[in-house]
Amino acid sequence: MAPFTHDFRKAQQRMPAIPVNIHSMNFTWQAAGQAEYFYEFLSLRSLDKGIMADPTVNVPLLGTVPHKASVVQVGFPCLGKQDGVAAFEVNVIVMNSEGNTILQTPQNAIFFKTCQQAECPGGCRNGGFCNERRICECPDGFHGPHCEKALCTPRCMNGGLCVTPGFCICPPGFYGVNCDKANCSTTCFNGGTCFYPGKCICPPGLEGEQCEISKCPQPCRNGGKCIGKSKCKCSKGYQGDLCSKPVCEPGCGAHGTCHEPNKCQCQEGWHGRHCNKRYGASLIHALRPAGAQLRQHTPSLKKAEERRDPPESNYIW
Incomplete structure (x- = not known):
């Protein structure tokens, strides 16, 4: 038994060319009984690619036929480049759980879609074309209502302007592929990083336009580093406000x-x-006066060892 309730070929026989204002077509299918059936779309192909792109479906190209009535939507995207009628093919095969093709499949049908040349207000630039919905479809690297904007990845930074895909024009003071580097006329000292013309990012414990000022009025000692206002981070073995105290x-x-x-x-x-x-x-004993009486004492081994090392x-x- 066929696992679906719609026959593509019957639809083809009774359907005229699909009108201009129809952009998709729905088919309902449903698996009969409890058996499992699997489907595969073998072909979704436009036979007139200058008028219409390949048709689309709203389900995976390979899957299980549902047991509840479900809709498969077939879309037919006219390109809008010219007037005409485009033929397109829909070919689907259905198999049982053992992988055998069941009767009445594959379902192979050819439909016809009427398309017309579209006009987008303002036109489409940089190789974009106007589809039948009067929307510009842009080539890779461009976007915008008229495909007038180039796309740079990564994007242009610091006010840079993307003029062609992947190419930025940088404002004064910046350079680099995406204008991410600042051209500083002054040098950042003590490990500072220039991020904007004349502006430095200073490491902890430093300040000033060129990171030339320490935030610690008294220098940190013994290898300590200034990490904030009058705050030192001490090296191992030292402590205190200025790292002056050993540990x-x-x-x-x-x-x-x-x-x-x-x-x-x-x-x-x-x-x-x-x-x-x-x-x-x-x-x-060595410091006692002569003649002083000494008590008898047998030193322990540990104390004897201590006496050997004055x-x-x-x-x-």
């Missing part, structure tokens, strides 16, 4: 001072990476 992790405790990043200066009598170790009793400096590296 020791986890710190130098109560008996030391951070002298350089992760280097503590210990108070007299203290040592260790974090100044948390006190020197052994051997130094105290301090040469209070700086721990």
Whole structure:
């Protein structure tokens, strides 16, 4: 059983040439029963391409025939270049779920469409032509009601004018394919970027017409960078408003001072990476008066090792 309820060939036999004011034609189709059917448009072709372009349909060229009545719209675009009658072909094939062509297909029909030369008010420029709806159809690279505007991709910037596809005329002070570069007579210092004649985009921490002024009155120290008004971004190992204070992790405790990043200066009598170790009793014994009674004490291995290394400096590296 044919899976659709309309026969293209019968429509062809009883239909005269389609009038000028008709731009599309609807056909209704529907799959019968529960079986699945598939369709494919083998041909949508104008036989008079100087009068009409290839016909169009509003459904995919390959798909499933719907089980509910649905409309397939066939469009026939007249070019509007000349008066005449154009023939066009519609050829569709229907298959079952096994891929076999069913009876009564392919449906192949030739229709005729009456077209006339169109006139667009103002005309169409740059190779555009007026279609039957009196609208200019522009070639690639042009747009506008009369195809009078060239299309530049990327677009012309900074007030540039696209005069032909891909070609911009730049205003004074700009250059480049799309006028995106400024021709600056002055130089932007300290990494600034010229974006407009005489105008610089300054990196953080700098200002002025040429990025010549630092926002930090006092310079950031130890490799720090000015990132805002009196605001420094410190390099690793330093902190403070001007990055002048070294950082020791986890710190130098109560008996030391951070002298350089992760280097503590210990108070007299203290040592260790974090100044948390006190020197052994051997130094105290050496400073006692002669004849003083000493208590018996067996030093631990750890303290014995500490005594073998008398301090040469209070700086721990």
